[in-house]
Amino acid sequence: GENVEQHPSTLSVQEGDSAVIKCTYSDSASNYFPWYKQELGKRPQLIIDIRSNVGEKKDQRIAVTLNKTAKHFSLHITETQPEDSAVYFCAARGGTASKLTFGTGTRLQVTL
């Protein structure tokens, strides 16, 4: 089955700096890669996703890049703000699978 690895597990940046979180996946047939943000005690919420036929997608301060050859994808947050502090999860959906397989999460802390 699919295996997703995520790095780093914790990330601390100063307000205004950029943050990058990286994930790798094992199933070359995977075709859908969402990112979720989970604040303490709350549900995971989708912030951005990318399909396998696209190399990059941007939405305001967040962007995701996908390298299918290397089987990795990354989340980029620019001009970080304190409200960006949360745990971020990457996920991948295999070619014929319906379920999402999640990474282990990155705890992002944005300091003033």
Add this chain to the structure above:
Amino acid sequence: DTGVSQDPRHKITKRGQNVTFRCDPISEHNRLYWYRQTLGQGPEFLTYFQNEAQLEKSRLLSDRFSAERPKGSFSTLEIQRTEQGDSAMYLCASTRLGLDSPLHFGNGTRLTVT
């Protein structure tokens, strides 16, 4: 509120007792998923339904776990003879059909087994 709702939000039970959780998905969503999340980890897939049919179960799901979605709407997850290792957040999610349809999560049921 038209999101995914789960009940109860918290459940404390003694080891060996049975517990049942309920999930009401977004009304037009055909697929319903159960995930389990422990502290510091990502959600782990347990099982999913397409309408009323249970199409996949994780090897994580022991015989003590059973899930149903009898009319293709709400779903229940039952854990029999609970163990301390069952303590976790149980998340329900739903989505439309389609390989790249996003998953919408509920707020979860936090289970504590004492």
